[in-house]
Amino acid sequence: MQWMTIYKKECLESARNYKWVWVPLVFILFCIMDPLTTYYLPQILESTGGLPEGATFDMPTPPPANVFMMSISQMNTLGVLVIALITMGTIAGERKSGVAELILVKPVSYTNYVTAKWAAHISLVLLSIFVGLLASWYYVQLLFGDISFIYVLITTAFYGVYIIFVLSISLFMNTWTKVPGFVLFLTISILMILNIISSVFSHLLEWSPTKIPSYLPSLLRSGEVETDLWFASLFTIVTIVLLLFGAIQTLKRKEIV
Amino acid sequence: MLLTQNAIQFINENLAIIAPLLIIQVVLMITALVSLIRAEATNGPKWMWVLIILFINTIGPIAYFIFGRSHES
Amino acid sequence: MITLKNITKTFDKENAVKNITFHLSPGKCVALLGPNGAGKTTTLKMIAGLMHPTSGQVELANGGSGDIRKHIGYLPQHPQFHNWMTGKEFLHYVARLSHISKQESQKLAEQLLDRVGIADAKNRKISKYSGGMKQRLGIAQAMIHKPTVLLLDEPVSALDPIGRRDVLNLMEELKQESTLLYSTHILGDAEEASDEILLMHKGAIVESGSLQEVRKRHQVDKITLRFEGNMQAYKGKIEAFPFVTHTDIQKQNIHVYVQNVHEARDVLLEHVNKEQWPLLFFEVGQTTLEDLFMKVVNEHAMDDHL
Numbered sequence: 342m343q344w345m346t347i348y349k350k351e352c353l354e355s356a357r358n359y360k361w362v363w364v365p366l367v368f369i370l371f372c373i374m375d376p377l378t379t380y381y382l383p384q385i386l387e388s389t390g391g392l393p394e395g396a397t398f399d400m401p402t403p404p405p406a407n408v409f410m411m412s413i414s415q416m417n418t419l420g421v422l423v424i425a426l427i428t429m430g431t432i433a434g435e436r437k438s439g440v441a442e443l444i445l446v447k448p449v450s451y452t453n454y455v456t457a458k459w460a461a462h463i464s465l466v467l468l469s470i471f472v473g474l475l476a477s478w479y480y481v482q483l484l485f486g487d488i489s490f491i492y493v494l495i496t497t498a499f500y501g502v503y504i505i506f507v508l509s510i511s512l513f514m515n516t517w518t519k520v521p522g523f524v525l526f527l528t529i530s531i532l533m534i535l536n537i538i539s540s541v542f543s544h545l546l547e548w549s550p551t552k553i554p555s556y557l558p559s560l561l562r563s564g565e566v567e568t569d570l571w572f573a574s575l576f577t578i579v580t581i582v583l584l585l586f587g588a589i590q591t592l593k594r595k596e597i598v
Numbered sequence: 599m600l601l602t603q604n605a606i607q608f609i610n611e612n613l614a615i616i617a618p619l620l621i622i623q624v625v626l627m628i629t630a631l632v633s634l635i636r637a638e639a640t641n642g643p644k645w646m647w648v649l650i651i652l653f654i655n656t657i658g659p660i661a662y663f664i665f666g667r668s669h670e671s
Numbered sequence: 672m673i674t675l676k677n678i679t680k681t682f683d684k685e686n687a688v689k690n691i692t693f694h695l696s697p698g699k700c701v702a703l704l705g706p707n708g709a710g711k712t713t714t715l716k717m718i719a720g721l722m723h724p725t726s727g728q729v730e731l732a733n734g735g736s737g738d739i740r741k742h743i744g745y746l747p748q749h750p751q752f753h754n755w756m757t758g759k760e761f762l763h764y765v766a767r768l769s770h771i772s773k774q775e776s777q778k779l780a781e782q783l784l785d786r787v788g789i790a791d792a793k794n795r796k797i798s799k800y801s802g803g804m805k806q807r808l809g810i811a812q813a814m815i816h817k818p819t820v821l822l823l824d825e826p827v828s829a830l831d832p833i834g835r836r837d838v839l840n841l842m843e844e845l846k847q848e849s850t851l852l853y854s855t856h857i858l859g860d861a862e863e864a865s866d867e868i869l870l871m872h873k874g875a876i877v878e879s880g881s882l883q884e885v886r887k888r889h890q891v892d893k894i895t896l897r898f899e900g901n902m903q904a905y906k907g908k909i910e911a912f913p914f915v916t917h918t919d920i921q922k923q924n925i926h927v928y929v930q931n932v933h934e935a936r937d938v939l940l941e942h943v944n945k946e947q948w949p950l951l952f953f954e955v956g957q958t959t960l961e962d963l964f965m966k967v968v969n970e971h972a973m974d975d976h977l
Contacts, residue, residue, distance in 0.1 A: 346767040350753075357755050359633050363663050366626045370656055373619060380615075384608070426664050439751035443812060446719050446745040447768045448738045476618075483615065597721045638798055 344453040351431075351461030360427065364465055368473035371419050375411035376480040379403060405481045405488040406561045412477035413500060416470065417554055421507055424466055425528045428511040430521035431458050436597060437519040445597050455589045459512050466508060467501055474500075492564040496557050499566075499574060503553040506577050507532065509584040516591040550577040627651055630659035639668040672697045672850055673718065673820055678727035680713050680874075687713045689874040690727070695820065700846045702861035703854040705871035706968045711854035712748060714871070715822045718852070719745040741769075744818035744849070748825045750809035754798035758789060758808050761797060762815060769816035783811040788837060803834040810841065814848075821845060823853035827860055839864055858964045872967045882960070889963045891916075892932035894939060897924050897952035905948065912938065924952070 355361055378385070383400060432455070435441040445454070478493045507528075514527040532551065539549040546552065547569045556570040609616070630651045634640065640647055647666050650658040673695045680688040688710040695701060703711045716722040718729055720740055731739050752761050759780050766776035784793045787807040792800065800808065806829065813821055826842065827835045842864050845851060855861050861868050868885060870878040878885055898905055902920050909927055910918055914935045916928045929935035936955055943950050 343768060343770065346764065350764055354753070354755065358667065359629050359663065362629045363626060363659065366622050366629075367656075367660055369622055370619075370626070377615070377619065423660070423664075439747065439749065440753055442721060442747050443745075443750060443752065443765065443809075444768065446721060446740060446743065447765055447816070448740045448770065449768050480615075594723075596716075596723060 343450060344457045347449075347453055347457035348461050351458055352464065355461070355465055360465060364423070364427065365469040365472045367423060368416070368420060368469040369476045371415045372412040372473035372477040373480050375415055376408050376477060376484060379408055379411065380480075380484045402485060405485040406558065408481050408485050409474075409477055409488060409493065409496075409561060410558050412474060413496075413554060413557060416473065416500070416504075420470070420473075420504075421532065422529070424504065424507055425511050425525050427465075428462050428508060429515070429524040429528070431462065431512065432515035432592070433519050433521045433524050437521070441597050451589050451592050455512065455516070455592060456585060459509065459585060462508055462512075463505055466504060470501065470504055471497060488561075489564060492561050495564060495566070496561045499553060499560065499570060500557060502574050502577050503550060506550045506581055506584075509581045509588075513584040513588045513591075516588045516595065548573045548576040550580060553577065623656060626656065626659045630662045634662065634666070637667060640666050641668055642666065672732050674730045674732060675714075675718070676728045676730065678714070678717060678724045678729065680710070680717060680722065681725040686874050688717070688724075691871075691874075691876050692727075693869060693876060693879060695850055695852060697819070697850050698846070699867055700842070700851040700865045701853075701867045701869060702865035703852060703869050703871060704858065704861040704964070705854075705856065707856055709856075709871040710874040711856075711871055712824055715745070715824050715852070715854060718820075719743055719822055721745075741816070742819045744813035744816065744821045746806075746809045746813045746821075746823045746826060749829075750805055750812075752797045752805065752808065755796065757794050757796055758784060758800070758804075759793040761808065762811055765812045766815045771816065779815055783815060784808075787811045787841065803830055806830060806834065806838065810838070814845070818849055820850045820852065823851065825855060826853050828855060828857060835860075858961055862960065870964070870967065877967060878963070885963075886960055889960070890957045891928050892930075892935075893956055893958050894927045894929060894932070894935060895924050895952070895954040895956065896927065896939070896943075896950065899949035899951060909939070914938070928958070 352361075430437075432441070435444070445451075474493065474497045478488065478490065481488050510531055511524060511528045514524045514531075517527070518524060535549065535551045539546045539551045543552075550573065553570065553573050556567055556573065560566060560570065631648070634644060634647050634651065637644075647662050650666075651662050652658070654661070675691060675693050678688055678691050679686060691714065703714065705711050713722060717724050720729075720743070729739065731737075731742060753764075756764065762780035762783060763776050766779050767773070771779065781790075781793070784790045787810055789800075789804050789807050789811075792804060797805070797808065806826070810823070810826070813823070823842070827838050830838060839860070842851060842853070851864075853864070862882065865882065867881050868879065869876050870885075878889075880888070896905075896909075902923065902925050906918055906920065906925060909915060909925065912935070914930045916930060918925055918927050920926075927935070927939070932955060940953070942948075943953075
């Protein structure tokens, strides 16, 4: 009941901010950018005069799965940045402005407060990622060749787990400081550090959440979920639960003002 | 002359591919402008945001949504 | 109703609130009075659960162990809202957060908006509200779940005279429904609305009780005189009388605190007459709450200078 009240309020706020419109649109743009530029690359090169007279193009068309993965890596940079930007103030901003004082002085459960906000942002972000990757699939299908829709769905689902992890880090950081800009900084820093550690100790950290995207290309080609990906996802889900639990506990101990 | 004809021909051939891209960009721009007009206060002058939204493709509207909207409203 | 036991709050090794203990009895209207920086806001926030005491406890007498926030309504000094909501939406939202049913929330929101006098603006965005309207909306949100204790932090000090009057009247009504604890740094506001006062100074409660009690306790007979010319010249001579405890000079008046007012009056008048002091003003009276408050504030101000 109370959870739904907060969830609905968050969704209403996103609607009044036009987030339900602009975030999906922006994600679609991010996702179709690479398939389109790859497809038009010969023409682009030609019009900029990058090639000597008489030279002919002989660029192999990349396989469809590779082009789809370009969209995912675009999500991994620009998409993650947008996610961090739109979530950086969800709790920190309310505490900074002082609204949190009025809300949390009511008998509001901290668990409801944190998880409802989390769920509302997940709804928005997963929808955006889904339509973005759907658009990417459409263009890949149209311009590069056949790619299994079922495989795309499975890949998107596993990628969604990673995105929920990113969002959970941002929410967790939201409870540590009142400054939204600092939340952004912490979220991006943590992700970068995790990325570096996971790639340096690649063989030791097969189950690191940031490794999920690297398992996706083979998943997309074969539709088979590797054991490592199962474990990485499971480990990520556990981490998400811990992050949420940590966020709730931090907020409980913190003074709201 | 030849170049423009080529360009027109190119656009005609590829309209089905490029149209969705253009539509999304225009919708994004219009949404940003509607939001801007209805906002009571923005971070920085409104006319500046109008120019940014209109002339900086894609990034302009995104920048407005993230940084332009005042937290007061 | 609510009892504070040995509450201390420390910020960076400095005690903002020092070992305060008090009991709020049901149906009372209590003013938490003190100069700025006395620790009033910190005390209210600790009762509301927004801050945690460094030591000591806040206890709810009858409610037992449940969530204390159910029984508390709180209005911060500068209430902030979700400015993108309308006044009615916000009240509905906080009512729903307080576990009130949908229909009941709608009804309560309408009623309260009417009661605090902003029914006309109920469908307007809060970002368009004036300061006074926000204060009223703040009171409405604090009352919405019918709390047994209402905590109001400086509810009238930021308002214009009309707004102030309205809010004081509203508080008078609210007294019938819940226990009120409100902070103020203005003595007049404390005297006007409260049954009891808690005088805070540098994080400690220096005086408490009903207004009459406190007044009586601090009543000292006092004779006020004014002469032509420099007061200082008379000060020493007056202090020489055995019945004078001490004197002070404020704005051309010399206040003489005395033990035996009848003797003092006669002797002083006789002396003035004999010495032909150029008397302009002579009054026999008693110290007021204001004198006490000023004493506390002045001590505070002096400490700040040191």
